[in-house]
Amino acid sequence: MDLWVPLRRWAAETGAGTLRCVAPPPSPAFALVNTNGDFVFRVHTRVANWNGLDLQLGFAPQWTNGQIYVHSLDLRKNVDPLINPSLRPVASHRIIVLDPGHGGISAGTPSVLGRGHEKDYTLDWAFRLSELLAAQGWQVFLTRTNDCGISLSNRVAFAEAHRADLFLSLHFNSAAPDRTQAGLETYCLTPRGMPSNLLRTAEDDASLSFINNQFDAANLQLAAQLHRSLLRINGQHDRGVRHARFLGVLRGQNRPAVLIEGGYLSNPYEARRIADPAYRQLLAQAVAEALPAPGLESGPLKLLKEPISH
Numbered sequence: 603m604d605l606w607v608p609l610r611r612w613a614a615e616t617g618a619g620t621l622r623c624v625a626p627p628p629s630p631a632f633a634l635v636n637t638n639g640d641f642v643f644r645v646h647t648r649v650a651n652w653n654g655l656d657l658q659l660g661f662a663p664q665w666t667n668g669q670i671y672v673h674s675l676d677l678r679k680n681v682d683p684l685i686n687p688s689l690r691p692v693a694s695h696r697i698i699v700l701d702p703g704h705g706g707i708s709a710g711t712p713s714v715l716g717r718g719h720e721k722d723y724t725l726d727w728a729f730r731l732s733e734l735l736a737a738q739g740w741q742v743f744l745t746r747t748n749d750c751g752i753s754l755s756n757r758v759a760f761a762e763a764h765r766a767d768l769f770l771s772l773h774f775n776s777a778a779p780d781r782t783q784a785g786l787e788t789y790c791l792t793p794r795g796m797p798s799n800l801l802r803t804a805e806d807d808a809s810l811s812f813i814n815n816q817f818d819a820a821n822l823q824l825a826a827q828l829h830r831s832l833l834r835i836n837g838q839h840d841r842g843v844r845h846a847r848f849l850g851v852l853r854g855q856n857r858p859a860v861l862i863e864g865g866y867l868s869n870p871y872e873a874r875r876i877a878d879p880a881y882r883q884l885l886a887q888a889v890a891e892a893l894p895a896p897g898l899e900s901g902p903l904k905l906l907k908e909p910i911s912h
């Protein structure tokens with residue numbers, strides 16, 4: 603496959619749908635209209651939109667000779683799994699490991715309100731979620747159930763030891779000293795060959811491949827499903843489904859794995875919400891609703907298609 607593919611030709615050849623122009627030049631945008639929904643691509647920007655949720659592509663679509671071109675890796679890794687959700691392997695056990703981020707001396711980000719830390723809020727979110735998932739029939743394990751520190755590699759080893767089918771790491775965000783940044787982000791591991799959407803250091807070696815990369819499609823399906831559900835409780839600033847390569851807690855996972863940033867503790871409005879147990883209960887409910895109960899769902903991940911109210 604060529605590196606850059608004319609979207610119109612790809613859509614026609616693969617039967618992925620029809621292409622509709624939704625914004626004219628100089629900033630053209632096109633919707634790929636598929637039976638499962640609309641995928642909107644904007645020329646020269648990495649932010650695409652799948653049925654109302656933002657998704658960060660690996661490469662900004664290009665505009666050549668009056669045509670939109672999308673990178674073949676994006677088509678394979680970011681578009682195909684969503685418009686054409688492949689069957690997930692049926693797990694014999696339905697075990698989920700929840701990972702409340704940070705703990706112990708790793709307090710995570712402090713709340714801009716001056717009291718409370720990420721580690722306390724992630725643990726409470728995990729407890730609430732654990733209860734809901736257990737009631738849905740999941741077997742749930744938490745990487746920590748108190749204020750203790752655990753290395754990232756031990757969080758991965760914990761999931762392995764408990765033979766987890768899914769791994770979910772829970773965090774809250776910070777853009778300090780910027781108090782304006784707000785919204786939800788959902789991360790999965792960057793597919794090989796693709797640049798990440800978030801770098802912690804300058805290093806982002808796209809040639810690297812990790813054990814979790816075998817779940818690229820399931821990671822993205824899971825991330826999109828969780829993110830869509832979460833947007834219903836905090837959708838004003840959709841920061842989108844994103845890929846990162848440096849997240850040690852994800853890349854060593856031998857199972858689909860996702861990390862959620864449930865809002866900004868550096869933003870006074872969101873910090874107030876996060877400090878409210880009712881908001882953390884809503885976060886837990888949103889995640890639980892996105893995870894089909896074992897036994898009721900044995901095929902593809904259920905796609906939530908309800909409209910998002912902002």
Ligand SMILES: [Zn+2]
Nearest residue numbers: 703710773774
């Ligand atoms: Zn964190």
